Amino acid sequence: MGEKKKSSYTWPKTGYENHTQEMQSVTSDNDSSAEMLNLLASLYLNPQYSDLTIICGTEVFPAHRNIVCPRSAYFARSCGGNFKEASGKIELGDQDPIVIRKVLQFLYTGDYTPGINRDEEKEINPEQSSEEPSQDGTSPPEYQRDFTACQFHVRMYVQADYFQIDGLKSKTERYFRASFLDRLNRESFEAVITEIYTLTPESDDQIRDAAVALTMDNLDILRNETEAILLDEFLKRLPAFAADISISFLKNRGVPRKRLASISDW
Secondary structure, eight states: OOOOOOOOOOOOOOHHHHHHHHHHHHHHHHHHHHHHHHHHHHTTTOOTTOOEEEEETTEEEEEOHHHHTTTOHHHHHHHSTTOGGGGSEEEOTTSOHHHHHHHHHHHHHSOOOSSOOHHHHHHHOTTOOTTSOOTTSOOOOGGGSSOOHHHHHHHHHHHHHHTTOHHHHHHHHHHHHHHTTTTOOHHHHHHHHHHHHHHSOTTOOHHHHHHHHHHHHTHHHHTOSSSOSSOHHHHHHOHHHHHHHHHHHHHTTTOOHHHHHHHHTO
């Protein structure tokens, strides 16, 4: 008998096989994406391949134009054209170095942590503990102590607007909303609202709207008869905030009875 002829017919792949291949492809893509993100994050404050120096007070931060410029219109504009910064140095003399550090952290990693940890503090003040006064007897800067996470997110929002980083603005607003009730007291509430209404332009209502909405949603806490946090005197000192609260109330007249009861006590 002659040799049996091999069939040229290819059996179709089963759905399970197709699914397995698709999952392997997705896994491979995810691994590649994770690797790229880790590579970007590894360049955060890393002088290797740095072609941009950001100077803020006594702090010097190495950066990379191809990372910071695509994500920030401010850096893109500063590093292009005939600006002095195009030489490779950007001086931010009037900015808070801690906040600038966190802005860069977001540009390289897509996220940031509020405040500073002990390792970062040692880099900034290697000879000074955060628990001790400085040599001239003054307290450490405000951003190193006596601030809430909510306040820090507001400051990050202000810088996100300054550096024109839309993704950071959205993230800081979410963090602001999530931390609004943390360590809430009269002093911290007034500090947060005052910073929002003095440091953000009237035309930028993103975080102002968030502050008003959170205030309206928590009037039972803020106007508590035992220990009120939102006082009439504060509203008089900040008329723009008082006006926004009034406008919000008029727009939402169908609010729950609990909130109406709180407002009627004003």
